[in-house]
Amino acid sequence: MNAKKEVLIQTHGLCKSFGDHQVLKDISKTICQGEVLAIVGPSGSGKSTFLRTLNLLERPSSGRIVFEGTDITDKSVDIDKMRQKIGMVFQHFNLFPNHTILDNIMLAPVVSKLMTKEQAREKAEALLERVGLTDKANVYPSRLSGGQKQRIAIVRALAMNPDVMLFDEPTSALDPEMVGEVLELMQGLAKEGMTMAVVTHEMGFAKEVANRVLFMDEGQIEEDREPEGFFGNPSHPRLKDFLSKVL
């Protein structure tokens, strides 16, 4: 690993069980500043759960998560403060249907008092312009297509100026013709140096945009390397099997 890179997130012996079922088995990983991780694997392998533990949407059964030097699994840590720095994008967008697009973006910065209303509006308008949806500022989410919703969900997270963005299958719920516009936006973010962890089925994205690809299977990360080697020369038999099915 490049020594110059600043460590952003570190997990130590992360385990998570739902009842008798152990979903994560002793995961210790490091994510550095500016890295773009693609996390792939068969469904039920624990990749979404792993992503969701990183901002504590799922509390790990054991193990620690250190974000920017703070152990966020420590109960005395104000998790809301930490989450302000960890953006998250969901498969089903989860825009707030009772708020307009502009309010969706402004809500969190204003309510958490990170920005004044004016600052938040300025920021939101700039973000809307970036994704070319300025004309949708005052409509409600029900008026948007899936691709538009997901782009709004992404900029809603960006409005908090996060240090890292987590994507949980961001294109899986989209019609095929809308996948491109979302990936393009994510690619743009990656180019700007945003640290990203992306659970995805888009092998193209993993190949082109990510600089690390993780293969998860049965709660463990079985492979973790740069995309060329990952796709060109897979070593793990189950990864070979997986790739032969998806490629």
Place this chain on the structure above:
Amino acid sequence: MNEWIQKFHQNFIEGDRFLFLLKGLGNTLIIAAFAVLLGIVLGFLVAIIRASYDREGKFKFLNAICKIYITVIRGTPVLVQLLILYYIIMSSMNNKILTAVLAFGLNSAAYVSEIMRSGIMSIDVGQFEAGRSLGLSYSAVMRHIILPQAVKNVLPALANEFIVLLKETSVSGYIGLMDLTRGGDIIRSTTYEAILPLLAVAAIYLVIVMCLSYAVGVLERRLRTSER
């Protein structure tokens, strides 16, 4: 025809008997209005405690108390609750209106809380997660995201509960309170004429309920268009 005009005169005009209805209506409206208010405030609190327990395991102890409260209130007739409150718990106060407001308010709160809880639980868990992932606190997510949507979803059920409440206040006469129903009954017992006073009472309830339904319909439509 003349006979009915005479009966009308006898039942409502003579001795200013319509005042019984008017006074009774006033009391009914006062009781219903404050009971609804109490029902909403307390019902919301109970609903939030119960839903927070269901969703996040918070407020374990308070949740248990709320559950007992709901079980007792829903498991006994409102008339019995009213009598217990009047003759036992508040026997030293002898404030009939206040007793009725408390009885019907506490009763309604149990139903409102279950309606509201179902509303909160019906909101997709992704809405909670999206709010929390943006760094908003649990209460901020509730206030800005969950409750506005939940209230809209359960508005018809809430409106129904308030209509039931308004009509349930008609048992207030049992503690000697002159509500609308008792007012009509007083006329009946003085004129020995049942038809006109009772039909008048029924008609007044009906008009109030229709007005309420209309107002809720307008509110519902307005809320629905606000998401498009």
